[in-house]
Each structure stands twice: as structure tokens, then as C-alpha cells.
Amino acid sequence: MYVCGPTTYNFIHVGNARMFVVFDMIRRYLMHKGYDVRYVQNFTDVDDKIIKRGKEEGMEPLVLGQKYIEEYFKDATALNILPATVHPKATEHIPEMIEIIQGLISSGLAYEVEGDVYFAVDHFPNYGKLSGRTLEDMKAGARVEVDERKHHPMDFALWKNTKPGEPAWKSPWGMGRPGWHIECTAMSLKYLGAGFDIHGGGGDLVFPHHENEIAQTEGYLKGETFAHFWMHNAFLTINQEKMSKSLGNFFTTRELLEKFPGEVIRFYLLGTHYRSPLDFDDQNLVMAQKGLERLQTSIRLAQQALERVGSSNNDRIEAELFKAAIEAREAFGKAMDDDFNSALAYATLFELAKTMNGYVQENPAPSKGLQEAQKTLIELGEVLGFDLLHPAPARVEKDEILNQVMEIVLQIRLRSRQKKDWEMADFIRDALKDKGIIIEDTPQGARWQIKK
């Protein structure tokens, strides 16, 4: 599959992150189903916006592009997005682009004007098939000033003549740089070939980006199918309005990561079906955080029960837990098979967690059934990209020495409690809570965890 990656002129914002998380989830599910997924995600590291931004910051455009490629990987890692099989860069595929443009010119689908090369949309019969519009419709509503040199107002640039101070490459039409869409054609054909399975991206890429990609690619391939399926995610909105860089109403993923762990942001982003708009709001993030914690708590309670000495010999419990695990797998698969309905899949995780909690409550002892249920929950969580066994806050500083110290602290507190010295017991609990360590008393003794 090919997913349109970022144009690297800035940090990615949360709306961009939604797309990367969504397609990562799709990829992970396909892998889970046993597909050998070849996942290509490009970097568009040369374009108007990068050049503009480079000038503003007094930075070489190509250096700026490289910088934000590196920043992308930091955010992607925090969101537990798997690296693509290949991450090709536009600037490293100029010769491939030139070859395609030449092919288009020789078949009469493109023409050169003063060092620019344009694609002739009215020579491509299916133009508009993806976005469901016709050249007539678009002409009527055109809000762009028409470049008189174009044969048709909707013709788009494949190659742009160089301007002073801009990055440029040598081409048969003189020095210049590629147009916006051609890099995806060049890189997808190079790494996947014609007729690959899935081409994905954000909904705002349907037109013109993907429409133009189809036109130039299928034109170049003489009608052969470019991609079999096109998938687009809906937008992230803020106060019901699209979060976008041009409206300025965006938060970078980096900013948000200072407030919430990456896994919470991911959990929030996948809590709504990918084709539905998702409204961004801190309150919604908090709700997502609580929901994710519920699943993590369930795994933790099960883990504690499994680490205990002894075993449960309750056949009913065993049978129920095995049954719950099987049902969860089935329901999860059914939800995900239906257009990657991660929101519905969540419900199956919560239901399994609830069943596990119920039995842990009744009999907190190791059992095969509990082990199976816990394993299932962890595996299904992993398919969506969550590590439920190792929550982010606790993933940090929990080392062996701390474990030993906490064991002593809990013993001291236990003695206080045995002497009914509630003041001391509560002081220990409250003081540790300030430091992010939560103590909980249970009939089986006190337990503790780190919570940022």
C-alpha cells in the first residue's frame, strides 16, 4: 500500500497524525490477518511551501525538509506508528519523474510551455472519476485565476521552470523542479509497480492530488490501473471546523505530546471510525485516557493475579474465561473486517476486560483461563498498536531498586496499619501519590503503580 506522507515544512499537526495512525492501524490489521504488507510512505521534501518556509527561516529548503523528516519520525515513534517498508524522498527520485513526464509528452498527454510542463486534463477521458466531478462542474466553479498559457484551466504542472534561489534540477526543459503530484506517481510505481492494492491519504487529497495522480499515472501506463482501492480518512476538526494549517487552528502533535502520552492520543484517534469527522477537544482526550487506563488496569489486575501463588480450580471460571477470549477474538475480527471499524473493536476489548475483572474480583488466583483471556486482550490491543501490558507512564523508571524500596515502604505502612496508626499510613500513601506512585489496598495486600 502507498500512503501519501507529509510535506516536510513543519511539524505534523494532530490532523496529520490522525491519518498516519489510521493507516498504521489498517496496516497492522492486514499484517495480523497474515498479509505480507509492503507499505510505502513518501516524504515530499521539495515544494512551494518548503521553499517559502526556508526563505522565512533563512534555511536552505532541502535542509529544512530534511530537518522535518527527522521530526516526523520522533512524533511517529511516540504514536507507535511502525516505520514504512520504504520511506522514499521526492528529491531522490527526480530522474524517475522526468522519465514519466517525457512519456506523457510523447503520448500527447502533456505539453511544454516556457520550461513548464503541464498535464492536459481534457486528453484524459476519465478525469474526475475519483472525486466524482466533471471538467464542466469544475470550470463553472473555478475560483482560481487562469494561467493563459495553459490549454485548459484545469491543466496542472508536472514540471516547473526554475526561479532564482530555488532548488532546481536539470531536465530536458531546462533547470526546474517537479510539480506537486508527480513524486507520488514516480515513487509508487518504483516501489510497488502498477496495480498495487491500496492508495491512502487524507480526504483533502482526493482532489486535486489523487485525481491528478490517477490522470498522470494511468495516462503514462496507457490505461492500466494505478491502484485498486483508494482510502481516505475524514478530518480532525476543532470546534467543528477542519483543523488545517491554512486556517491556523491547529495543534502540532509535538505540543499535544507534552500534555498526553502518545498512546492516549492514538487511543483517542482510533476511537472514531476513520471515515467520520473527529472533533478535537482536550476533554475528549481525557475521556480517551480514562478508557485506555481501564484496559491497562484490567491487564495489570490480571497480571497480579497470575503472579500469585496457588491456582484456581474453578471449572466454571475457566470455561467462562476461555469463552470470553474466543468471543472477543471473533467480535474483534468482525468489527475490523468491516472497513477497519476500530471504534467498534474497542467495545470488544472493553467487554473482555470487564469479564476478566469480574473473575479476578471473585478469585484472584492464577488460572489457564485468565492467562488466555489476558493474552487475548494484549494481542488484540497490539493489533491496534497499543502495549497494554506496559503503559507509558510506568514504562519509565520502574527498576529493580525501586521495586525493593517500595516493598520496604509497603511493609512499614502495613505495620502502621496493624497498629491502627491511620495517620502514618495515610501520610505514606498521600506523600507517594504526590510523586506519582499510587498505593491501593486490597484484601490480598497493598499494591502499587507509577502513574506519571
Add this chain to the structure above:
RNA sequence: GGCGGCGUAGCCAAGUGGUAAGGCAGAGGUCUGCAAAACCUCUAUUCCUCAGUUCAAAUCUGAGUGCCGCCUCCA
């Protein structure tokens, strides 16, 4: 103006013909020295409005209404 999408409880959110998943918040209860977590019970006679099709509609059709998106760089 052209094209498309959406409107489900206090909030988030599944559900595209068979009688409203799940989460958050809230109420009551169990447990507990207290707290937390967990568990149990409760919380939409109803899915923006009206009309229609059907034995049956949140789901289909029509009209209305509100919101959003694309048509210009954007994931």
C-alpha cells in the same frame, strides 16, 4: 453556484430494514479504617423535524432544517 458528507443519552461513539454496542460522566449498592481500583444495579420507549414505503425504519424515499467539507496549498 457545482459536488459530497453529517445530525444517535449530559459528553464521546458504534449501529445502513428486525426492534438502540461500548466508553466517559452521574446515582445507588458491595468491598474498605479511610481512599483508590474493581464488581453489581440504574441512566435514550427512542435516533434533527415532518411526510411516505414496509408486517417491521435510527437505518430506505421525499421535503424541510442545522452544521461541515471539497471545488485554491492542506492529511
